[in-house]
Amino acid sequence: MYKLLIRPLFFLFDPEKIHHFTFSTIRFFNKLPFVSGIIKSLYKVDNKQLERDLFGLKFKNPVGLAAGFDKDAKLFNELSNFGFGFIEIGTLTPKPQDGNPKKRLFRLQSDSAIINRMGFNNGGVEAAVERLKKNKGVLIGGNIGKNKVTPNEEAVEDYKICFEALFDYVDYFVVNVSSPNTPNLRELQDKEPLTKLLNTLKEENNTMSLRAESRSPKPILLKIAPDLTDSQLLDIIDIVSVTQIDGVIATNTTISRDGLTSANKTEMGGLSGKPLTNRSTEVIRFLSEKSNKAFPIIGVGGIHSVADALEKFEAGADLIQLYTGFIYEGPKLIKDINKALLNN
Secondary structure: OHHHHHHHHHOOOOHHHHHHHHHHHHHHHHOOOOHHHHHHHHHOOOOHHHOEEEOOEEEOOOEEEOOOOOOOOOOHHHHHOOOOOEEEEEEEOOOOEOOOOOOOEEEEHHHOEEEEOOOOOEOOHHHHHHHHOOOOOOOEEEEEOOOOOOOHHHHHHHHHHHHHHHOOOOOEEEEEOOOOOOOOHHHHHOHHHHHHHHHHHHHHHHHHHHOOOOOOOOOEEEEEOOOOOHHHHHHHHHHHHHHOOOEEEEOOOEOOOOOOOOOOOOOOOEEEEHHHHHHHHHHHHHHHHHOOOOOOEEEEOOOOOHHHHHHHHHHOOOEEEEOHHHHHHOOHHHHHHHHHHHHO
């Protein structure tokens, strides 16, 4: 039904406008009696065999929603009804910011892809915290970044502000230094500044956990770009080892445009969807093999089918996340992946 009726209708409209319309629609229907239960019955797969224990957390299933979809933590409770095992909110910044000028979101339908240059548009971390206080048991990842106006040499403070604000309201953190849509952000992936940033957050993590005996340090993951060279990926493995962070998310969007056929393929921004499938899997496999599976990996990028998901797991991913595949294939994809994992 989604691919035959709903998607063709949604794709007639501007992607950013229809995104906000969809959020309003999902929120409205979930307020009606019995609707959330019906949605759960259609898409949710509950089975102990799907559970995954990572970073000291128990994931109900290994299929999550990637950051960028629910940037401001406005719909995580409702979105979890579609069967996601966890939801990553953000990227959040200390201060609210509008992001880049519109139009900034583009569908590449013939490529089953999306280009975005949103630019960390969000209402600020404090506003998100107020909504996260209403969490009804959803396992939440907090994806954090820096404001556009913050120079790289002061970026650490922005990440610390977000970390402190979210500490009591998310289950794990993701350090985003790999978005191509904030000027110079990817320079923070270089070995020296990245090591400094992660070590600072590790220290902050220990400090925050010691302030109350009931709180444990939160898992910290690093989200990396698919455009890193093998040498840079080896640096990432070394950085994870040195800083002792908890894992890696591979990968963010790409700046590559190889093999695209859509008319708007030259738009600036990060590319997600099917064109990213193979490269993200390559990065996952490289990190897993070269590190001898020394740390957990969340695989994301171009998962549009059960086969794509199983390939990510085979390459070394412990969990996976959907974004563009969720938009193109609909919520049934989550159920299909989980059922396939049970059958395997």
